[in-house]
Amino acid sequence: MDQQNPRPGVGLTGASLSRRGMLRGALAAGLAVPSVPLLAACGGSSQPKTNDTPGTLSMTAWEAYPEQIRALLAKFKDQSAVPVDLSLIPNVGYGPALQTRLQGGQAIDVFYNFAYASTKYVDAGWAATLNKLPGVEELIDDMFPASAARHRLADGRIISVPYFSAVHSLMYNENQLRKNGIAAPPATKEEVYAQSKKLKAAGVPSPYAAYWTKQFLEEYFLVYLLADGITPFDGKGAPAFADDPRTLEVMEWWKSMYQEGLTSKEVLTADPGAHVTAMAQGNSSFFELHHYFLQIVRTTDGPESKNVTMLYRSPGTSGKTLQIGEVIQLGAKAGGQRAQDAWKLLKFYGWKDDSGAYSTFSSWAKAAALLGPYPGLFKDKDFLAAFPSYFDMAKLEDAFANQSDVVPARVTPWYASFQVKVGDRIQAMLLGQAGVKETVDSLASDAKNLAAAGQ
Amino acid sequence: MSAPTIGQAPPAAPRTGRPATRRRSVQGRADARFGLLLATPALLLVLGLVAWPALRTTLYSLQRVNLAGEESWAGLANFRTLLTDEQFLGSLTTTVLYAVGFLLVSTLLGLAFALLLNETFHGQWLARSLLIVPWACPWVMCGIIWKWFVDGEVGALNGALYQLGVIDSYAAPLSDNTGALVVAVLAGAWRQASFTGLLILAGLQTIPRELPEAAMVDGANIWQRFRHLTLPWLRPVIVVVVIINTIFGFMQFDTVWALTQGGPGDATSVLSIYLYQQLFVYTNTGLGSATAVVLGVIALVLGFVFVKLLYRSTAIAEGVE
Numbered sequence: 001m002d003q004q005n006p007r008p009g010v011g012l013t014g015a016s017l018s019r020r021g022m023l024r025g026a027l028a029a030g031l032a033v034p035s036v037p038l039l040a041a042c043g044g045s046s047q048p049k050t051n052d053t054p055g056t057l058s059m060t061a062w063e064a065y066p067e068q069i070r071a072l073l074a075k076f077k078d079q080s081a082v083p084v085d086l087s088l089i090p091n092v093g094y095g096p097a098l099q100t101r102l103q104g105g106q107a108i109d110v111f112y113n114f115a116y117a118s119t120k121y122v123d124a125g126w127a128a129t130l131n132k133l134p135g136v137e138e139l140i141d142d143m144f145p146a147s148a149a150r151h152r153l154a155d156g157r158i159i160s161v162p163y164f165s166a167v168h169s170l171m172y173n174e175n176q177l178r179k180n181g182i183a184a185p186p187a188t189k190e191e192v193y194a195q196s197k198k199l200k201a202a203g204v205p206s207p208y209a210a211y212w213t214k215q216f217l218e219e220y221f222l223v224y225l226l227a228d229g230i231t232p233f234d235g236k237g238a239p240a241f242a243d244d245p246r247t248l249e250v251m252e253w254w255k256s257m258y259q260e261g262l263t264s265k266e267v268l269t270a271d272p273g274a275h276v277t278a279m280a281q282g283n284s285s286f287f288e289l290h291h292y293f294l295q296i297v298r299t300t301d302g303p304e305s306k307n308v309t310m311l312y313r314s315p316g317t318s319g320k321t322l323q324i325g326e327v328i329q330l331g332a333k334a335g336g337q338r339a340q341d342a343w344k345l346l347k348f349y350g351w352k353d354d355s356g357a358y359s360t361f362s363s364w365a366k367a368a369a370l371l372g373p374y375p376g377l378f379k380d381k382d383f384l385a386a387f388p389s390y391f392d393m394a395k396l397e398d399a400f401a402n403q404s405d406v407v408p409a410r411v412t413p414w415y416a417s418f419q420v421k422v423g424d425r426i427q428a429m430l431l432g433q434a435g436v437k438e439t440v441d442s443l444a445s446d447a448k449n450l451a452a453a454g455q
Numbered sequence: 456m457s458a459p460t461i462g463q464a465p466p467a468a469p470r471t472g473r474p475a476t477r478r479r480s481v482q483g484r485a486d487a488r489f490g491l492l493l494a495t496p497a498l499l500l501v502l503g504l505v506a507w508p509a510l511r512t513t514l515y516s517l518q519r520v521n522l523a524g525e526e527s528w529a530g531l532a533n534f535r536t537l538l539t540d541e542q543f544l545g546s547l548t549t550t551v552l553y554a555v556g557f558l559l560v561s562t563l564l565g566l567a568f569a570l571l572l573n574e575t576f577h578g579q580w581l582a583r584s585l586l587i588v589p590w591a592c593p594w595v596m597c598g599i600i601w602k603w604f605v606d607g608e609v610g611a612l613n614g615a616l617y618q619l620g621v622i623d624s625y626a627a628p629l630s631d632n633t634g635a636l637v638v639a640v641l642a643g644a645w646r647q648a649s650f651t652g653l654l655i656l657a658g659l660q661t662i663p664r665e666l667p668e669a670a671m672v673d674g675a676n677i678w679q680r681f682r683h684l685t686l687p688w689l690r691p692v693i694v695v696v697v698i699i700n701t702i703f704g705f706m707q708f709d710t711v712w713a714l715t716q717g718g719p720g721d722a723t724s725v726l727s728i729y730l731y732q733q734l735f736v737y738t739n740t741g742l743g744s745a746t747a748v749v750l751g752v753i754a755l756v757l758g759f760v761f762v763k764l765l766y767r768s769t770a771i772a773e774g775v776e
Contacts, residue, residue: 099735103524120522124521124523124738215716265625265627266607266627266629267630268719274609278608416736416737424721424724427719427720428721430719431719
């Protein structure tokens with residue numbers, strides 16, 4: 001066989017490398033490859049406790065508008081000469097993926113996070129508090145006072161900067177209402193019910209659209225309570241809603257809206273896209289969700305898209321609504337100059353650029369009509385120009401500044417668990433498997449138990 | 456080196472001047488070492504990627520682990536918590552119902568696909584190619600596709616049934632407890648039936664053509680041929696299929712999550728969703744790991760039982776016992 005091989009010494013039975021020799025080599029390589037992670041695992045995290053070395057920062061974000069994120073990071077590099085290595089994780093499963101990476105010891109300098117997980121991440125030592133960093137007090141002071149509670153905890157710790165903010169509002173089809181003899185949009189829940197009944201009788205298949213999936217029911221729970229002037233949680237995070245008799249009325253209204261067919265049959269599992277389509281096609285007249293969905297409905301180009309406008313509040317006796325927003329956090333492993341660079345990135349991404357302009361927020365406004373929690377934004381020409389003319393910016397500012405609440409309990413470490421319970425229990429109530437009083441009592445009990453357990 | 460079979464003369468011992476048995480023994484040991492050497496990299500990978508995480512998970516299930524990674528011994532406390540947790544017990548019941556439905560539908564549908572595609576007809580190659588399509592679709596996409604398919608407003612299923620006059624108005628199965636579970640089973644089983652069909656089809660292709668022909672000559676009808684010839688021949692494949700489908704049924708997460716997120720209420724909240732919530736929402740590593748251990752043990756025990764039962768029937772059928 002060797003005689004047929006033009007290259008002596010490399011044949012399977014050649015003198016320089018026998019079959020056994022080659023297999024021994026393969027064995028050594030085979031042993032080495034899986035041993036690396038095993039040895040690393042045996043010796044604890046392979047990452048250092050802190051990384052003080054300046055250089056390329058690492059940032060993890062979910063996959064929304066990836067090109068825009070890259071453009072923003074390129075701009076940051078131009079301004080600060082600090083390059084950023086971006087790692088994108090799909091939206092679905094972002095939380096578990098990020099948690100796994102951080103729990104596994106990966107050093108991430110800056111990362112997007114859900115507001116409800118932000119305190120938990122600081123408590124776990126995965127995210128740093130920002131209190132002593134230069135300019136952080138100015139950043140917080142620059143916010144609407146109501147919004148600051150999402151970033152500065154009751155105990156004084158500052159744990160995040162804003163990524164974006166939004167308010168819940170009722171959107172409605174003005175033309176459809178008028179054609180059906182309804183002169184003005186609903187101001188209270190009773191009017192939502194009465195108008196929905198009228199529209200249903202007139203042939204609108206599912207007058208009221210809302211994103212009542214398990215994951216989002218908690219937001220609606222708070223929106224509906226706030227709109228009727230009910231305090232969801234007191235200053236200590238205790239479930240004050242349970243002591244207010246009006247909570248039962250809100251839940252009865254909610255149940256009637258579902259059980260009397262005033263919503264789509266699919267409302268418990270449908271994606272927002274389905275509701276947007278229903279509004280654009282005229283199959284629904286009301287849509288309650290984040291304000292920026294107005295832009296999505298208007299640009300969907302359905303026969304009714306152009307007739308959809310916004311109330312800038314949630315129907316109810318107080319008219320208040322929920323202000324939501326996600327956050328950006330500073331990883332706990334950066335130290336020295338690296339931490340300073342990461343903080344610069346946080347300020348650029350969550351506040352102002354080097355020239356003092358809200359350029360990041362203006363770019364998000366252009367892309368998706370997203371807001372930021374700064375009054376200064378509503379005076380910024382670039383920012384205001386980013387919104388299409390069908391947005392009434394004065395009303396939006398008022399909703400943001402005066403008519404919305406962030407519900408500070410939402411950033412407590414146990415809140416994510418409570419959110420899951422709300423989804424389960426309210427869907428059961430809507431389906432008639434649990435009574436209204438039983439649901440409210442169970443939710444109050446869940447909140448107390450989870451807070452006591454620190455989960 | 457393969458052992459000589461009955462009726463086959465053993466190979467002559469090489470002329471080396473040493474006794475043949477000793478030579479074979481030395482050769483056998485060398486072959487065993489050689490085999491071990493070849494398998495070592497794969498074994499190490501399996502140890503690193505399967506055995507080690509499984510061991511860690513089992514250890515975590517016996518510990519309390521906080522977010523900072525500090526561990527303290529909990530003994531069986533996590534398992535006791537599970538046994539008294541109504542949500543866990545509800546999820547366990549849902550999982551069993553889901554897994555049984557998944558196993559039956561995917562296996563029977565896969566068998567039907569395979570039997571159909573084993574026949575000769577025009578466009579057989581196209582039909583066989585189409586069989587792979589559901590399998591090429593990721594689990595999560597499968598959930599999304601079925602969500603739209605059964606949608607109560609614009610779903611194709613409702614449209615077809617309405618046009619055929621089967622229903623008077625569109626139904627919304629995902630907003631109904633039983634309907635959501637049935638759709639979740641069908642969505643998962645639709646994909647798995649494709650893989651099952653491929654495996655069984657491969658098994659059917661190995662049946663020698665003479666066997667069914669001889670059975671036909673002997674007067675066996677189609678059912679008798681299937682019952683006494685095809686099914687026994689396929690039994691080893693069916694063992695594998697049943698084990699795989701049982702494991703997939705118990706471990707299913709993506710399709711159900713994309714379809715219902717475990718809802719409405721907790722109607723489709725299978726154990727893997729409960730596990731996900733424990734690990735990533737409640738960040739309770741101990742309880743989440745205990746759930747994973749319970750799931751693993753259920754799959755292991757059922758797999759073992761199926762192997763025993765099905766191989767035993769094979770052995771009886773072959774007259775070994």
